[in-house]
Amino acid sequence: MVTWTVSQWMVLGVVGIAxxxxxxxxxxxxxxxxxxxxxxxxxxxxxxxxxxxxQANLFYRLGRFALSGGLTGxxxxxxxxxxxxxxxxxxxxxxxxMLGLAVFALIVALAYAxxxxxxxxxxxxxxxxxxxxxxCVNGFMVASYLAPIVFPQQTALIAVPSAEVQAxxxxxxTIARVVLVMVIVLVALxxxxxxxxxxQQFPRxxxxx
Amino acid sequence: xAPIEVFFGVIIFIFGLVGxxxxxxxxxxxxxxxxxxxxxxxxxxxxxxxxxVKVMDMGPAVLxxxxxxxxxxxxxxxxxxxTAFVSYEGETLAYGGMPPRGPQGIVLGAxxxxxxxxxxxxxxxxxxxxxxxxLRWLGFAPDKLSPLARHMLQFLPITFLGQPVLFGQxxxxxxxxxxxxxxxIR
Numbered sequence: 001m002v003t004w005t006v007s008q009w010m011v012l013g014v015v016g017i018a019x020x021x022x023x024x025x026x027x028x029x030x031x032x033x034x035x036x037x038x039x040x041x042x043x044x045x046x047x048x049x050x051x052x053x054x055q056a057n058l059f060y061r062l063g064r065f066a067l068s069g070g071l072t073g074x075x076x077x078x079x080x081x082x083x084x085x086x087x088x089x090x091x092x093x094x095x096x097x098m099l100g101l102a103v104f105a106l107i108v109a110l111a112y113a114x115x116x117x118x119x120x121x122x123x124x125x126x127x128x129x130x131x132x133x134x135x136c137v138n139g140f141m142v143a144s145y146l147a148p149i150v151f152p153q154q155t156a157l158i159a160v161p162s163a164e165v166q167a168x169x170x171x172x173x174t175i176a177r178v179v180l181v182m183v184i185v186l187v188a189l190x191x192x193x194x195x196x197x198x199x200q201q202f203p204r205x206x207x208x209x
Numbered sequence: 210x211a212p213i214e215v216f217f218g219v220i221i222f223i224f225g226l227v228g229x230x231x232x233x234x235x236x237x238x239x240x241x242x243x244x245x246x247x248x249x250x251x252x253x254x255x256x257x258x259x260x261x262v263k264v265m266d267m268g269p270a271v272l273x274x275x276x277x278x279x280x281x282x283x284x285x286x287x288x289x290x291x292t293a294f295v296s297y298e299g300e301t302l303a304y305g306g307m308p309p310r311g312p313q314g315i316v317l318g319a320x321x322x323x324x325x326x327x328x329x330x331x332x333x334x335x336x337x338x339x340x341x342x343x344l345r346w347l348g349f350a351p352d353k354l355s356p357l358a359r360h361m362l363q364f365l366p367i368t369f370l371g372q373p374v375l376f377g378q379x380x381x382x383x384x385x386x387x388x389x390x391x392x393x394i395r
Contacts, residue, residue, distance in 0.1 A: 176364055183324060184384075190233050190317040191391050194306035 002162075015143045016136045023135015027122025030115035031134035037111020038141045041104045049100035053090045056099070060089040101149060108142065213349050214358045217334055221326035228322015229315055231297075236321035238302030239293070241392060243328040244385035246292050250285070250332070251371040251379060279343035285336040293329050304392055331366040338362060 023031045061083050068079045090099060122128040150156075168174055211219075228236045250257070258281070296302060309317055342349045362368065371379045 172364075176369060180370075180380075183320065184387075186317065186320055187237065188391075190309055190313075190321075191237070191304065191306070193309050193313065194234055194304070 012140075012143065015139045019139025019142070020132045020136040023131040023133070023138065024128050025122070026115065026131055026135070027120070027127045028130035028134050029119040029127070030112075030121065031131050031138060033115035033119060034108070034111045034138050035134060035141070037114070038108055038138055038145075041107035041111075042141065042145050045104035045107065046097075046100045048103045049096050052103075053096055053099060057088040057090055097149065101146075104145060212355050212358060213334065214355065214361055217330050217361075220330040221323055224326025224329065225319045225323040227297075228320070228325065229318040231318065231322070232308045233314060233317035233321050234306060234308050235300075235303040236318060236325055237304050237388070238299075238392075239296040239325050240321060240328065241385065241388040242292060242296045242302060243325065243332075244381055244388055246289070247328065247332060247367055247370070248379065248381035248385055250288075251367045251381060278340040282336055282340040282343045286333055289329060289332050289336075328366050331364075335362075335365040335367045338365075 064083055065076075065080055068083075070076065073079055090096060122131050308314060337344060337349065338351075342351055367381075370381045370384070374380050375383065
């Protein structure tokens, strides 16, 4: 068995580089929007999750009631009583935490989308470098929020089934699927290359005659 | 008679040449049709099988079991070949746009032709295998399959692409819908 020990700086470095490269491409204006979004997400995600959890459980129960026939079913009273006896969708601190994680991811994704749509990209090297730095900061904030959830213990041991990885990579089914993906890419490329120029997509009518 | 995998490879190669001549956009129209056909056949095969048995059920005294399998095999092969004929004959199915030229056009045409050959020949082989190679006059039989041929059976289109991937539906459906979407939005 091969043992690799990864220092905390390497982990932070990888996260920082990943977010930094994204920031480099997007520019500082967009990354500032993300920074605000991440800050809001860190503050509000747990609170929103706790507030939304009872409603989520109610709607889950309503959905299951509807799927079992609802009010038009054979015996709606019994169906509803049976559902009341079942465990809710979200119960316990762990479920609420997962919901909070989902809310966090949603807010951050929204921040990325708003930044992408409303702000201009990096138009020069200075804005790109500032975007890189801002991206690193965003990565730091995201890592700070996720680390206690992903790594709750003092040491995390990640076991990689290397034999299974090799077997999967060398499997004929995997190779066939990769070939299929390549075919799809080539077909998509061919269709994109074959598109008409914009002025020929909707040819103008000649009104002079 | 040559091994079935050689026969299969030759047919795919011929379709590849046809694809180069016809062009990528026209071949893609055939691919679209076959993706839907194969999805339909794979999804509703149990019902089709039951229906065919009822239609052809003339009683074991009149129609021996081997003839039933032969007839069912012929029905599916006829459907596939008929669909191929109609698809290759028509122009409406071709995708619009400017066909790629030069080496890109040749490569894409060959690739799409090979893909269609794989779908057509592979489906015919699938049904021959499913019904125990009833077309013995072709020289194919279950006990004459080489190890390579047996190995290739798992990669035939209905077997390989018919595996459920998402929401219990096969890749055939999603590929067919993607092709249809590309046809409509362009």
